[in-house]
Amino acid sequence: MIKKIFIGIGLLLMITGVFGLSYTYHIDHRTAESLSAYCRIDFQSSHTVEGKLEGAVLTIWDWRYDSAKLKNEAILYTDGDAWEMKAATKQTPPPHASRDHAWQNENKLFVELPRASLPAIRKAETVRFRFYYDNGQTIDLPLNAPDLEYWKRQVQ
Numbered sequence: 095m096i097k098k099i100f101i102g103i104g105l106l107l108m109i110t111g112v113f114g115l116s117y118t119y120h121i122d123h124r125t126a127e128s129l130s131a132y133c134r135i136d137f138q139s140s141h142t143v144e145g146k147l148e149g150a151v152l153t154i155w156d157w158r159y160d161s162a163k164l165k166n167e168a169i170l171y172t173d174g175d176a177w178e179m180k181a182a183t184k185q186t187p188p189p190h191a192s193r194d195h196a197w198q199n200e201n202k203l204f205v206e207l208p209r210a211s212l213p214a215i216r217k218a219e220t221v222r223f224r225f226y227y228d229n230g231q232t233i234d235l236p237l238n239a240p241d242l243e244y245w246k247r248q249v250q
Contacts, residue, residue: 128238129223132156135241139212139248147249150212154203154225157195161187162229164201171222172214181205181225212249221245
């Protein structure tokens with residue numbers, strides 16, 4: 095009788111572990127059709143006192159269960175033209191302030207877009223953003239239509 099209980103508990107633990115591992119793998123390797131569907135993004139432009147555009151910054155928050163860290167590099171594509179950038183990155187292990195992602199690693203990427211890319215964003219029909227993790231994973235996603243229009247308005 096005790097042997098059957100231990101076998102039952104063992105099987106239950108194995109099944110729970112398999113489902114738990116597949117769930118966390120699915121979250122860390124999720125697919126999305128656009129950048130804002132994959133992670134949280136914040137795009138802001140800055141202007142001089144005279145109202146002239148002087149720059150733009152992009153911040154990305156991505157939450158994952160694995161401990162892979164963001165690399166300090168990113169690429170912005172505007173209609174196929176590549177703009178390589180150095181990024182500042184930070185990983186905050188759980189637990190942290192985010193209630194929705196309390197048990198995941200918070201990965202933050204901050205990049206200042208090259209000034210030469212701003213007119214290209216204004217004219218672009220498609221904008222893609224690529225960033226990398228140190229485990230070899232590459233995230234390369236386009237902006238959706240509302241985000242692209244927002245970016246264009248920001249760089250006017």
